[in-house]
Amino acid sequence: MTDAILRVQDIRKSFDGNGVLQGVSLDIREGEVVVIVGPSGCGKSTLLRCINGLEAIDSGEIWLRDEKISGQTKNLHLVRQKIGMVFQSYDLFPHMKVMDNLLLGPTKALNRPRQEAEAEALEMLDRVGLKEKAYVFPRTLSGGQKQRVALVRAMLMKPEILLLDEITAALDPEMVSEVLNVVIDLANSGMTMAIVTHEMRFAEAVADRVVFIEDGLIVEEAPPEVFFHAPSTERAQRFLQSFTYTSRRRP
Amino acid sequence: MQGLGINILFKGINFQRLLGGLWVTLRLALITIGLSCVFGFLFSLLTLSKNRWAKAVSRLWLEIVRFMPQLVLLYIVYFGFARLFGWDVDGETSAVIVFTFWGTAEMGDLIRGSLTSIPRHQTESAAALGLTQGQIYLHVLIPQTLRRLTPQAINLCTRIIKTTALVKMINVTEVLKVGQQIIGQFYRQPDAAFWVYFVIFLLYFLVCWPISALSRMLEKRWA
Numbered sequence: 001m002t003d004a005i006l007r008v009q010d011i012r013k014s015f016d017g018n019g020v021l022q023g024v025s026l027d028i029r030e031g032e033v034v035v036i037v038g039p040s041g042c043g044k045s046t047l048l049r050c051i052n053g054l055e056a057i058d059s060g061e062i063w064l065r066d067e068k069i070s071g072q073t074k075n076l077h078l079v080r081q082k083i084g085m086v087f088q089s090y091d092l093f094p095h096m097k098v099m100d101n102l103l104l105g106p107t108k109a110l111n112r113p114r115q116e117a118e119a120e121a122l123e124m125l126d127r128v129g130l131k132e133k134a135y136v137f138p139r140t141l142s143g144g145q146k147q148r149v150a151l152v153r154a155m156l157m158k159p160e161i162l163l164l165d166e167i168t169a170a171l172d173p174e175m176v177s178e179v180l181n182v183v184i185d186l187a188n189s190g191m192t193m194a195i196v197t198h199e200m201r202f203a204e205a206v207a208d209r210v211v212f213i214e215d216g217l218i219v220e221e222a223p224p225e226v227f228f229h230a231p232s233t234e235r236a237q238r239f240l241q242s243f244t245y246t247s248r249r250r251p
Numbered sequence: 252m253q254g255l256g257i258n259i260l261f262k263g264i265n266f267q268r269l270l271g272g273l274w275v276t277l278r279l280a281l282i283t284i285g286l287s288c289v290f291g292f293l294f295s296l297l298t299l300s301k302n303r304w305a306k307a308v309s310r311l312w313l314e315i316v317r318f319m320p321q322l323v324l325l326y327i328v329y330f331g332f333a334r335l336f337g338w339d340v341d342g343e344t345s346a347v348i349v350f351t352f353w354g355t356a357e358m359g360d361l362i363r364g365s366l367t368s369i370p371r372h373q374t375e376s377a378a379a380l381g382l383t384q385g386q387i388y389l390h391v392l393i394p395q396t397l398r399r400l401t402p403q404a405i406n407l408c409t410r411i412i413k414t415t416a417l418v419k420m421i422n423v424t425e426v427l428k429v430g431q432q433i434i435g436q437f438y439r440q441p442d443a444a445f446w447v448y449f450v451i452f453l454l455y456f457l458v459c460w461p462i463s464a465l466s467r468m469l470e471k472r473w474a
Contacts (some may be wrong), residue, residue: 054375091376095394095473104390105380150376157380247267 005030005192006051006161011060011070013043013050020046022216023060028161031190035197035207035224043216044196048163051194052085064160080191081109084159088166090146094137098149099134117156123178124152128182144175148182162191168199180206189248200243204228212236257446269447272429273454276344277427281414282347287354287411288404294359295366315318316356322417324349329421342423350411353468358406365399366392398473405466409459427449 004027013021020043028034036044049055049063053069062070068179069079092101103142107251116213125131128148138146147167154162164183168176180202187193187206197203203210203224212235214219220227220236231237260266296359297309329345332338340348377387419428430447437443 052379054378064451077378077381077383079381080379083275085376085379087372087376089372090374091370093391093395095398104377105382108380108386108390109383129385153380183410216473 003029005065006194007061007063008047008051009061009063011047011050011062013046013055013058015058020216021057022052024213024216024218025060026211026218028192028194030192033187033191033193033195033206033208034211035203035209036211036213037161037200037203037239038219039242042213044213045165047213048085048165048194048196052080052083052163054085070172077109081157084154084157084161084162086147086150086154086162086164088168088169089151090170091141092141092146092149092153092165094138097135097137098130098141100158101138101149102153105153110157116136118178121152124155125149127185128152128246129178141162142175143171144178147171147175147179151179151182151186155186155191159193162186164197166194166196166198168197168202176202200228200240212239214239258360259433259440259443260446260450261342265433266315268433269426269428269450269454272424272426273458274411275423275425276415276427277458278397279343279346279415279423280408282406282414283350283354283411285443286347286351287407288349289359290355291358291362294355295362298359298363299366301342309356313360316353319412321349321353322420325417325421342418342421344353345421346415346418346423350414354411358404361400361403362396365396365403368399380398398469401469401473402466405462409462412459413455426454 006026006028008026009023010023010025011021012019012023022043024047026034026047038044046055046104050057050070053072057070058245060070061068064079064082067079072079092098093104099118100124102121103114103117106112106121107114114165119158122131122134125134128151130145130148130152133141133145133149138149141149151167161184167183168179171179176199180199183193183195183202184206195203205224207224210220210222211223212220212227212231212233214235220231220233222231227236228240231240260269270350294309294312300306325345328340328349329342332340332345373395374387375390382390405412415425416427418425419431424432430451434444434447
């Protein structure tokens with residue numbers, strides 16, 4: 001596949017002799033939304049962290065377009081400017097107002113003029129329904145609002161690809177959809193994304209391709225309509241079954 | 252000689268003498284606090300270092316400071332070093348050495364604690380924005396460290412100011428010593444001691460209270 005913008009080739013990563021990723025290869029095309037699912041501890045979050053250089057890989061290679069990004073240490077920050085990432089715990093900077101959170105990357109990392117970036121930030125905030133929150137401190141926001149701000153903060157860097165690591169896992173159920181709708185909007189606007197999530201319905205709605213990982217290996221890769229309704233591997237079937245319940249009141 | 256003992260404070264230059272003593276106290280405290288901030292920062296680097304020996308040295312230093320009474324340290328430096336090494340250090344210099352030795356370890360430990368209490372995710376999300384290590388410290392870690400540090404650091408500063416009263420034991424004429432001299436001159440005035448010490452109490456209060464009020468204000472603003 002030559003049109004892949006991100007190529008992960010046979011990467012391995014272990015923590016204290018514990019093989020978390022045991023040879024994972026994955027290509028992501030421009031504009032594609034890849035959802036990564038799997039049981040807890042299967043290595044899916046580690047995969048995203050390795051792509052962004054937050055964890056160094058033990059072997060294998062990661063390429064972003066024509067640039068090999070794994071094994072770099074010196075210019076890691078330049079690589080990360082092209083790869084956005086949003087985490088489970090939102091992690092807005094608590095000592096800065098929403099706008100300063102949004103502008104830190106564009107003005108300091110990209111050296112863009114503040115006024116221009118601010119206008120763009122307001123426009124993006126408006127798109128996620130948070131324009132009136134631009135000049136408040138993060139502590140006054142709900143979890144769902146914080147996570148939408150975190151998404152805008154990542155998007156303002158105009159990344160080539162966006163990595164979302166269980167971004168709704170820490171949210172109250174009623175706030176999950178307001179965040180995931182923003183992600184679906186981003187997907188519709190052509191943003192390339194790799195998403196780790198436990199929200200299976202969302203995964204089915206947003207994914208172009210689902211990747212199922214277990215024990216540090218890709219077990220199954222399929223379009224969502226196939227994966228969620230007719231998974232070919234027994235392990236994927238077992239995993240999906242853990243999301244369904246049988247009623248105890250059977251006739 | 253009847254009358255209020257408080258009047259003796261307004262006789263001659265007694266009150267000015269007390270203020271002079273207070274200035275000695277404050278000068279000592281300010282020099283100590285300033286040096287403790289600078290060296291405390293370096294101390295925190297020592298505690299955060301991956302080097303085993305650097306860690307061990309900082310650990311030992313902190314333990315000594317925690318368990319050794321400041322007065323004993325003052326005597327060791329003022330009397331002990333003079334005999335042992337033939338150093339002729341005056342009282343004020345000894346006091347600066349001892350209090351800085353103490354303040355450095357405590358300030359350093361506070362800085363370490365504040366810095367390491369910031370969740371790792373703050374660093375990671377700043378890194379994910381493509382900021383350099385230096386920018387992460389400048390814009391994300393240091394501002395948050397200062398906010399966490401301020402209440403504790405101010406508490407340490409007021410403790411340092413109060414502890415300087417010990418230096419009268421090594422012949423430094425600070426505010427308390429001046430007070431005792433005044434009381435000595437007016438030994439026939441029975442309530443002189445009460446009023447002089449009461450005024451000294453007020454002077455300490457007037458110095459420490461605004462500092463801690465400032466700290467409370469900052470805490471509120473940053474909450």
